[in-house]
Amino acid sequence: MIGLVIVSHSAKLAAGVHELAAQMAGCQVAIGQAGGLSDGGETLGTDASRVLSAIDEVWCEDGVLLLMDLGSAVMSAELALEMLPENRRRNCLLSNAPLVEGAIVAALHASLGEPLQAVNAVAEAALAAPKLDRAG
Amino acid sequence: MAQEITTNQLRKWLLAYAARIIENEDHLTELDTAIGDADHGVNMRRGMGKLQERLRDEGHSEDVSAFLRSVAMTLISGVGGAAGPLYGTFFLRAATSPTNGSSVDLEQLTQMFRYGLDGLQQRGKAQADDKTMIDTIQPAVEAMEAALAAHQSAAVVLAAARQAALLGMKRTIEIEARKGRASYLGPHSIGHQDPGATSAYFLFETAAEVFTSTGAD
Numbered sequence: 072m073i074g075l076v077i078v079s080h081s082a083k084l085a086a087g088v089h090e091l092a093a094q095m096a097g098c099q100v101a102i103g104q105a106g107g108l109s110d111g112g113e114t115l116g117t118d119a120s121r122v123l124s125a126i127d128e129v130w131c132e133d134g135v136l137l138l139m140d141l142g143s144a145v146m147s148a149e150l151a152l153e154m155l156p157e158n159r160r161r162n163c164l165l166s167n168a169p170l171v172e173g174a175i176v177a178a179l180h181a182s183l184g185e186p187l188q189a190v191n192a193v194a195e196a197a198l199a200a201p202k203l204d205r206a207g
Numbered sequence: 208m209a210q211e212i213t214t215n216q217l218r219k220w221l222l223a224y225a226a227r228i229i230e231n232e233d234h235l236t237e238l239d240t241a242i243g244d245a246d247h248g249v250n251m252r253r254g255m256g257k258l259q260e261r262l263r264d265e266g267h268s269e270d271v272s273a274f275l276r277s278v279a280m281t282l283i284s285g286v287g288g289a290a291g292p293l294y295g296t297f298f299l300r301a302a303t304s305p306t307n308g309s310s311v312d313l314e315q316l317t318q319m320f321r322y323g324l325d326g327l328q329q330r331g332k333a334q335a336d337d338k339t340m341i342d343t344i345q346p347a348v349e350a351m352e353a354a355l356a357a358h359q360s361a362a363v364v365l366a367a368a369r370q371a372a373l374l375g376m377k378r379t380i381e382i383e384a385r386k387g388r389a390s391y392l393g394p395h396s397i398g399h400q401d402p403g404a405t406s407a408y409f410l411f412e413t414a415a416e417v418f419t420s421t422g423a424d
Contacts, residue, residue, distance in 0.1 A: 142388075147292045
């Protein structure tokens with residue numbers, strides 16, 4: 072079963088997304104958090120070495136899907152992958168999914184034992200799912 | 208024979224850089240308040256404080272690559288904002304450039320900056336004239352390469368880098384931001400100097416000062 076990592080500028084946001092996603096997946100999926108800076112997440116920001124630790128924490132040969140909030144969270148996630156050994160980097164994937172919707176959908180599909188690419192595909196499809204029906 | 212710059216001189220350079228950034232915290236904040244989210248000064252000051260602690264600790268490696276990697280790790284964890292992964296990438300890539308073990312010659316120093324610049328462009332996806340730190344670093348690296356090709360002395364190469372970095376930084380006043388938070392302002396970003404280009408300028412200013420004053424063989 073793949074693992075997930077939530078990368079957010081805010082430790083609280085990362086914890087909240089984790090909470091939502093874990094409930095969805097019935098806690099079977101390993102979900103790591105990398106929120107805020109290394110002062111325990113007190114300062115807003117992202118830190119590639121925290122992303123790296125979160126990947127280590129949830130590591131599994133099936134792979135790890137990373138979901139980011141925005142801006143420099145993406146750069147920190149990319150940098151974390153660059154710092155990983157090649158054999159692990161191959162099994163990590165950065166998702167273009169929206170953080171909240173993506174994490175919930177990804178946790179659900181990961182809990183069903185779906186492979187990395189498939190989980191990412193459904194998570195990214197959450198971008199296109201409208202929240203409101205504006206027709207009529 | 209080109210002059211050799213030792214790991215200890217690189218350490219002195221980055222201590223000077225950290226001090227220069229801390230002196231300029233308010234200036235960086237002011238620039239970032241105009242076109243960004245006002246956090247560049249605070250973020251850089253925090254990172255530079257961590258870097259000073261790290262560099263004053265005598266336990267650092269004499270190996271140039273290991274030293275640059277440890278600088279990168281300190282900045283990645285210490286800076287925050289977009290500057291953290293960007294400066295982190297710069298030094299992490301610089302650490303992969305060729306060295307003589309515990310020193311670099313002028314050509315290797317130039318390559319070190321080139322590797323860092325290439326990493327930055329890949330990470331930040333910014334090009335010249337996007338109003339970012341690239342607008343300082345790219346002309347500085349190109350000026351170093353040109354001066355090196357013309358067989359200039361270390362003092363001339365480093366002065367050329369500083370001058371090109373200065374002009375590049377000033378030029379960010381005239382151009383419109385196409386990357387980062389400032390790009391949301393579109394044409395309103397014109398007239399303001401880019402904070403990242405400014406913090407990057409100090410890399411070359413302090414390099415010219417430190418490597419030419421203490422760098423003689």
